[in-house]
Amino acid sequence: MIRLLKYLRPYMWPAIFSIIFVFLQSMANLYLPTLMSDIVDTGIVKGDLPYIYKMGALMLVVTLVAGAFTVIANYLASKVATGFGRDVRNTMFEHVESFSLKEFDQVGTSSLITRTTNDIAQIEQVYMMILKMMTMAPLMCIGGIIMAVYKDAKLSLVLVVTLPLLIAGISILAKKGIPYFKVIQKKMDRLNLVLREELTGIRVIRSFNRTKHEINRFDAANWDITQTSIKINQIMAAAMPLMMLIMNLSTVAIVWFGGLRINSGNMQIGDLMAFIQYAMQIMFSVLMGAMMFIMIPRAQVSAVRVNEVLGIQPDIRDTEGLMNTTAAGEEQGVTFHDVAYGYPGAEKPALSHITFTARPGETTAIIGGTGAGKSTLLNLIPRFFDAVSGSISINGTDVKEIPLEQLRSMIGYVPQKAVLFTGTVADNLRYGNDQATDEELAEAARTAQADEFIREMSDGYQSVIAQGGKNVSGGQKQRLAIARALARKADIYLLDDSFSALDYRTDARLRGELAKTTREAVLIIVAQRVSTVLHADKIIVLDDGAISGIGTHHELMETCPVYQEIVASQLNKEELA
The missing domain is CATH 3.40.50.300 (P-loop containing nucleotide triphosphate hydrolases)
Incomplete structure (x- = not known):
C-alpha cells in the first residue's frame, strides 16, 4: 500500500484538513461527558435550573459543532479516497492499454477486471477508514484515558483489566480472519472468469445444450467464494458480541466499584456517569483501531495485486519522437x-x-x-x-x-474476429478516423459492400450497434469492420x-x-x-x-x-x- 501513496499527493490538503476536523470532532466528543457531569453534580443535585439550562445549551452547541466537524471530515475523507481510486483506475487502465498480447495472457482478462474494480475499491475503502479513524481512534483512546484518570484514578484500574481482554479478543479474531482475506480475491478472479466465459459464449453453450452444466459450473465457483465470505463474516460476527460482552461487563464493574466510591464519598454521581462514557469511548476507539488493522491486511493483498499489474513492463517498448x-x-x-x-x-x-x-x-x-x-x-x-x-x-x-x-x-487493420463497439454505425466507422466526413464513410461502406444494408437499417448510419455487434449478422459485422479500416485511409x-x-x-x-x-x-x-x-x-x-x-x-x-x-x-x- 505504501507504493500507492504517491496517488494521494494531489489530495494532500483535503487529507490534512480531514485529519484536523477529525481532531476537532474528537475534542468536542471528549468534552461532552464533562459537561454532562457538571449538569448532574452542580445543576441537578443543587436544583440550579438556570445552570442546567445554560450547560444544556452549551452541550447542544458542542454536539452541533461536533456533528458539523464530522460531516466535513467525512466529506473530505471521501473526496480523497474516491479521487485516489479514480486516479489509480485511470493509471491502471492506461498502463494495461500499453500491454502486448503476451502480458494480457500472463495476467488474464478476468483477473485484470477484478484488480481494476474490486481490488482498487478495497484499497479505497481502507484509505477512507484510515483518514477517519487514524486520528480519531488514538485521540479518543488517549484522551478518554486521561479524562477517566482525571475523574477517578482508582476506578481507572477497571480499565487495566478490561482493555487487555478486549485487545486479546480482537487479536485472536484477526489472526483467524486475515488468511481468508488473502484467499477471497483469487476466488473472485475465478468467479469473474467463469462469468465472462459464460456470457461471451452463450450461443455455443445453448447450441450444445450445456446450459445446466454451465449453471453448475458457475454455482460451484459462486459457492466457493460464498463459503469463504461466510467464514469471514462468521468471524466478524463473533467480534461484536464478544466486544459488547467485555464492554458491558466493564460497565457493570465500573458501576459496582463506582457505587462503592460514591457511597464512601470519594466520587460524585456525575463523575461516575462521565467515567462510564469515557470508558465506552476508550473501548470503542480500541474497537475502531482493531477493525482498521483487520481491514488493512485485506487491502494489502489487493495492493500487491494492483502493484503487480502496474509493475509489469510491456514486452513491446515504444520509440520516442516521430520518424520518417x-x-x-x-x-x-x-x-x-x-x-x-x-x-x-x-x-x-x-x-x-x-x-x-x-x-x-x-x-x-x-x-x-x-x-x-x-x-x-x-x-x-x-x-x-x-x-x-x-x-x-x-x-x-x-x-x-x-x-x-x-x-x-x-495501418487499417481488420481482425479475424470482427469487433464492433456500442454506438451508432457512423461512430464505429469513424473509430480510426474521427475526422471522416459522411461522404467518406459512405464511400468506405460502398467499397466494403456494406452501404446497402446500412441504409436499410431503421436510422441508416445513425442506427445503434448493440454491445459486441449482437444486432448484426456475422457477414455484416465483417463488412462494417472492413469499412472502418478503409475509412482510415x-x-x-x-x-x-x-x-x-x-x-x-x-x-x-x-x-x-x-x-x-x-x-x-x-x-x-x-x-x-x-x-x-x-x-x-x-x-x-x-x-x-x-x-x-x-x-x-x-x-x-x-x-x-x-x-x-x-x-x-x-x-x-x-x-x-
Missing part, C-alpha cells in the same frame, strides 16, 4: 527479412525464416492450413508481438524504430481472414472494389478460401510456420505441392456450392 518511414533508396512497402517468432513456452517457433516484400499497389495474399502461422505473421506488422529474430521494415525503416502511435496510424491494410462469413459473390465484388480503393497502399490479405486469393498479385503459402511457396495462382499450381493440395481440397467444395 520513407528512407531514400530503400524498397517501398512492408518487408520481412528472415523473421522468426515463437510463443512463450511453445515447443517450436510459430514462424521461421519468413522473407518477402508486400509492395504498394499490389494485393499480397497469405494462405495456409490451420495453425500455419498466418495471423501471427500479420500481428507482427502492427507490433502486437515482436519478432524473436530477423526484421520487419516499412519503406526501409524497422518497425521497432517507429513510434507505436505513428506505426499503427499507418491508411498506407497499409491488413485483413485477417475477413471474408470468411461472406458468400462468394459478395467476396468477389468486395475484392474488386478493394483493389481499386487501395491502389497506392499495401494490401495484405489472410484467407482460408482459394477463391479469395485467386487473383492476388502475390500469394504466400505458409506450411507449419515456414514459406513453402511464393507466386501467382498459376505459378504456384505448377511449383508448390502444398498450394496444390489446398486448391484440390477446396475446388470440389466451391463447385458444390
Whole structure:
C-alpha cells in the first residue's frame, strides 16, 4: 500500500484538513461527558435550573459543532479516497492499454477486471477508514484515558483489566480472519472468469445444450467464494458480541466499584456517569483501531495485486519522437527479412525464416492450413508481438524504430474476429478516423459492400450497434469492420481472414472494389478460401510456420505441392456450392 501513496499527493490538503476536523470532532466528543457531569453534580443535585439550562445549551452547541466537524471530515475523507481510486483506475487502465498480447495472457482478462474494480475499491475503502479513524481512534483512546484518570484514578484500574481482554479478543479474531482475506480475491478472479466465459459464449453453450452444466459450473465457483465470505463474516460476527460482552461487563464493574466510591464519598454521581462514557469511548476507539488493522491486511493483498499489474513492463517498448518511414533508396512497402517468432513456452517457433516484400499497389495474399502461422505473421506488422529474430521494415525503416502511435496510424487493420463497439454505425466507422466526413464513410461502406444494408437499417448510419455487434449478422459485422479500416485511409491494410462469413459473390465484388480503393497502399490479405486469393498479385503459402511457396495462382499450381493440395481440397467444395 505504501507504493500507492504517491496517488494521494494531489489530495494532500483535503487529507490534512480531514485529519484536523477529525481532531476537532474528537475534542468536542471528549468534552461532552464533562459537561454532562457538571449538569448532574452542580445543576441537578443543587436544583440550579438556570445552570442546567445554560450547560444544556452549551452541550447542544458542542454536539452541533461536533456533528458539523464530522460531516466535513467525512466529506473530505471521501473526496480523497474516491479521487485516489479514480486516479489509480485511470493509471491502471492506461498502463494495461500499453500491454502486448503476451502480458494480457500472463495476467488474464478476468483477473485484470477484478484488480481494476474490486481490488482498487478495497484499497479505497481502507484509505477512507484510515483518514477517519487514524486520528480519531488514538485521540479518543488517549484522551478518554486521561479524562477517566482525571475523574477517578482508582476506578481507572477497571480499565487495566478490561482493555487487555478486549485487545486479546480482537487479536485472536484477526489472526483467524486475515488468511481468508488473502484467499477471497483469487476466488473472485475465478468467479469473474467463469462469468465472462459464460456470457461471451452463450450461443455455443445453448447450441450444445450445456446450459445446466454451465449453471453448475458457475454455482460451484459462486459457492466457493460464498463459503469463504461466510467464514469471514462468521468471524466478524463473533467480534461484536464478544466486544459488547467485555464492554458491558466493564460497565457493570465500573458501576459496582463506582457505587462503592460514591457511597464512601470519594466520587460524585456525575463523575461516575462521565467515567462510564469515557470508558465506552476508550473501548470503542480500541474497537475502531482493531477493525482498521483487520481491514488493512485485506487491502494489502489487493495492493500487491494492483502493484503487480502496474509493475509489469510491456514486452513491446515504444520509440520516442516521430520518424520518417520513407528512407531514400530503400524498397517501398512492408518487408520481412528472415523473421522468426515463437510463443512463450511453445515447443517450436510459430514462424521461421519468413522473407518477402508486400509492395504498394499490389494485393499480397497469405494462405495456409490451420495453425500455419498466418495471423501471427500479420500481428507482427502492427507490433502486437515482436519478432524473436530477423526484421520487419516499412519503406526501409524497422518497425521497432517507429513510434507505436505513428506505426499503427499507418495501418487499417481488420481482425479475424470482427469487433464492433456500442454506438451508432457512423461512430464505429469513424473509430480510426474521427475526422471522416459522411461522404467518406459512405464511400468506405460502398467499397466494403456494406452501404446497402446500412441504409436499410431503421436510422441508416445513425442506427445503434448493440454491445459486441449482437444486432448484426456475422457477414455484416465483417463488412462494417472492413469499412472502418478503409475509412482510415491508411498506407497499409491488413485483413485477417475477413471474408470468411461472406458468400462468394459478395467476396468477389468486395475484392474488386478493394483493389481499386487501395491502389497506392499495401494490401495484405489472410484467407482460408482459394477463391479469395485467386487473383492476388502475390500469394504466400505458409506450411507449419515456414514459406513453402511464393507466386501467382498459376505459378504456384505448377511449383508448390502444398498450394496444390489446398486448391484440390477446396475446388470440389466451391463447385458444390
